[in-house]
Amino acid sequence: MAVQDRTALILYGSETGNAQDMAEELGRLCQRLHFANHVQELDAVDLNALLQYRFVVFVISTTGQGDMPHNALAFWKKLLRKKLPPGCLSTLKYTTFGLGDSTYFKFNWAARKLNRRLEQLGATTFIDGFEADEQFPDGIDGSFVRWAEGLYNHLLQTDPPPNGLEPIPDDVILPARWSLRKALESSSVLNGNVDPVLSGPPPDQLLPIPGCWTATMVDNVRVTPASHWQDVRLVSFDIPRKEGQQLRCHPGDCLTIYPKNFPEDAQKLITLMAWDDIADKPFDLSTCDSLPQGLHANQKCTLRELLINNIDITSIPRRSFLKGMSYFSTNPDHKERLLEFTQTEFLDEYFDYATRPRRSILEVLEEFSSVKLPAERLLDIFPLIRGRDFSIANGGEQLNHPSQEGVTRVELLIALVKYRTILRKPRQGLCSRYLDNLPQASTLCVTHKPVLTPIHGVQNAQRPLVAIATGTGLAPIRALIQERRTHPSPGPTLLFFGNRNRDADYFFGDEWDAAVRDGDLDVFLAFSRDQRTKVYVQDLLRQESKRLEGIIFRNGIFSVCGGSTKMADAAKTAVFDPFTEGADDEDGRKKVLSSLTWWQEIW
Incomplete structure (x- = not known):
């Protein structure tokens, strides 16, 4: 060949x-x-x-x-x-x-x-x-x-360029990999304009996402007090059969949600780029020579619809985006500054400008007002909105709809991302804002992402489980514990859970208390702010080192989930160090640890 x-x-x-x-x-x-x-x-x-x-x-x-x-x-x-x-x-x-x-x-x-x-x-x-x-x-x-x-x-x-060619310099823009030029030209043969949506939540428009399921949001309940600093939701979806098949989920699986931009943000970009004249003219994407992987758009659409449904205008700009901007700046100072951010020697400046304050693409385009990006380069320069994965928080019989056969009820435990940056600007995550404003009974396209290394099932349920979770990391743990309780004679289950305050952050507390009373679960709680001396899950793990030692020798499963790599490292140290320190057969014990089932999900 x-x-x-x-x-x-x-x-x-x-x-x-x-x-x-x-x-x-x-x-x-x-x-x-x-x-x-x-x-x-x-x-x-x-x-x-x-x-x-x-x-x-x-x-x-x-x-x-x-x-x-x-x-x-x-x-x-x-x-x-x-x-x-x-x-x-x-x-x-x-x-x-x-x-x-x-x-x-x-x-x-x-x-x-x-x-x-x-x-x-x-x-x-x-x-x-x-x-x-x-x-x-x-x-x-x-x-x-x-x-x-x-x-x-x-x-x-x-392998230098042939025939005496020189490399294409950085200050010369490359041809577009994906161009909307033909599609925009096709808009002239399609009749009229589409009435734009300029305000309110994103339109309830289903997108052609491969392998998707149609889900209806049936609940969006805040589980932290209104006065609490963090807004955590239990969001529930009903997902009916598709082509005669019911959605089957297992602990560790994720549901992927595809958020959308708000119409007012799309309009802000349209105004900044001077795209008002073409924003609502229908065009046909099938006329394009090629389209990027992951673009989930209807073939007949408008520029505004692409901006709302598909283009991630609120993400932190990558260096490649800033370089793309530089080619279309008419201000020499703007061009020089944008190019600096893309150079290796200025990595720290890029981090301080974009990553640390979490500036959005929209904010950067507002600041560098001399940049007018051509609409035909939309897909070539801007990033696409990607689906957000959320661990499914219910398992076993809890996945069946209480009254409708063939309908899967999926619950997600989601902490809405709201904060202020070092610039003192309020921020809200794209998906958080989308879910926060999603009307009850909305339908949307979701996809199912199965776990790749399973720790569920009958055989695993018979093994001891040490579940370690902080915050919303409790979601996959809850699904696993619910599923284990449906099997006969499950092994001992220990839950180590950490958060700030018991009154505000003890997610599913009634459920855990009932399982303890039934003798199905041992719970160890670390609420760091409820006493003068802070207590964390790793402290409780060390206190139970003798019991954990026995679980390690019994081929136990250790599962650690949460939003902190420091917590995961501290938990691993708290389990491993007491197991090997001072042991007569330290090398043998290290070998045991090397084959331990340590299932980790950190984000």
Whole structure:
């Protein structure tokens, strides 16, 4: 099979979108060196296609308990086929950039497993890969910037542009990968304008999301007092059968919600960019040569509808977005400042300007008022709204609708994101604002994301469980405990739960108290602000070290869930250190810990 001349393939396995964003950036890097390139998710590629390219770059995140991302599972399954001969990928030249978090047991395992399997099949690296860590001082983004710079320099030196061509300089804009030009031109043959929605919550419009279920919101109840600093909701959805099949959920599964922008924010952007004349003219997306992966839009739509339903105008701008802005600035000072944010030596300034104060794309465009982005570049420059994953908070029989057969009742425990930045500006998360204003009985499209490393089921229910949770991390724990209680003779279950105040933050307290009275559960509570000396879950874990030691030797399951990597690290230390400290067979005990089921979900 002939290798395509100077054509690169950049593949991503992405759970939250970071790996996809980086893959797109690498595609632009290759463009500047005059490589033709294709950027695709891993599941979209056949193994034979890998051999057709000059080189392949894998950008892959690790999810769950050392698992491949959901959009890489089919590719990984193909790669593991036993009938593949050892040297079948001997002509493949590749490299990998892994995204991971060292607070997890299986740090960057997706990249490591991929590298190992590619080597077994004869592939060789053309440049050293990299394992980025969320815990690095400058995060994964800082590592990526430096690694990508090294990749650029390596390619420039070893495979320079042909025929005396020079690399396309940074101050020259690249052709659009996805252009709306043909669609906008098609608007002239479609009749009239669509009446715009200018205020209020986003319109109740179902989007064509692959594999989606239609859900009706039946409850949105605040479970913290109105006077409390945090607004936590128990949001319930009813999801009927689809094509005769009922939605089946298990503990650890997520429901993915696709939020929308508010009409007034869309109008603000339309005014800033001077798009009023074209905002409500219908056009046909099918006339476009290509569209980005993850764009869930009706073919017949308007620019305003795309802005409300699909374009993430409230997210923190990535460096690539600021670079895109710079090409359309008519103010030299604005252009210079925007370009500084994109340069490696100014990473700290980018962090202080964008990430630390959590400036939104809309705010940045307001500040750099000389920038007028052309509407045809909308999909090429702006990020898409991605679905938000929420752990399902109910399990077992609680997933069945109380009166309607075939309807699944899904509950989510959601802390609405509301805060003030260092700029003293109020902030509200895109999905939080969407859910907060969603009218009762609204219907929306949701998708179901199954857990990749399960700890539920009859056999697991017979093993002891130590569940460790803080805040809304209690959601998947509750689903697991509810499911375990439906099985005969479940193993001992211990719940260590931490939050600030018992009166305000003891989620599902009545439920836990009833389970304790029934003898099905032991509960250990750490409410840090209810006494002068702060108490945390790790303190309670140390107090119960002898009991936990017995559970470790009985092949127990440890599950830790919450919104803090510090808590996860502290919990692991509080369990592991007492188990090995001062033991006669310390090496043997460390070996026991290495095979312990430690299931972690931190966000």
